[in-house]
Amino acid sequence: MIDESHAPLELAIETQQTAWKINQRPKDLDNDQLLQVPLTKPPIKSITLRFPHGKEVVARNLKGLTIGDALSAIHKANKNRADDELDNPYLKGFAWDQGENYFEVHLQSQPATGSSSGGGGGKKKKKSKDNDE
Template sequence: MSADTVEPLTKIDSAISGLSSSPPDSKGAAKGHRRASSSAAGVYNINDLEKEGKELQIAKETQRLNWRLNTSPSTIDEKDVLKKFLTEPPVKKIDLHFPLGLEVTARNLKGVTIKDALDAIHKQFKKKADDELELPVLAGFEWDKEESWTRLIVHQKKEGQAPSTKKKGKKGKEDEE
């Protein structure tokens, strides 16, 4: 076969007879967006934020959840907090790094929420008993752009604080053993 006979076949094979350009060009579709339907507007890829130098802000609500890592996130009293984005601007995925080296990834194409992060952490710790965990309570997250732009450091603590409505005696902190 010569090269002349191959070219006409490509038009026939693509089932677009009579058009000189391919359909994406004729529709004027935006380039670079492969899955426009599944990712929400205003939700970023964390690597793009790093290139642009955009700073992340972590939701302050994560610091007062007093959530035990081995319990389901649905046990949290304030259910509304779970729907909030973990970071501002929202990202599609972020790594959560524990001081001892464990790393989990929270993903959500519509923006990672606090619940997504807690679900990812819970998946790692759900089979652990309370006495197996040295620091079983989530203290919050920290973003250290000097160490790594694309991950959050997970902070843990020994015990959750009592709800702020109850007054704690002076023994409260000393009693923890």
């Protein structure tokens, strides 16, 4: 659900730089301050997160969603899955689907590393095997 103003949502760029594995606790991130960053501008109270395989989870926070709230919702849905069950276990980022009012969750096989300048989507650690994107 979006706030009543229907203002266009701007997604926090920090969501593209987490290098986070979806079956691990968000609190295990190297940069735990990232968890407090608002997920969107303007703030929203809840959003549906849709995975590529069709599964959906809802993230909620009455004070305004943070990146940590979104990661917690994703983790809750994946915490019991083993690493070998996940084809693409790392969060690449989110994309807003305005027509359907949800965020698409983008995953990748290797963690992306965040850049300190805040620009771009980060680099891949190693290029090995195939690169599913």
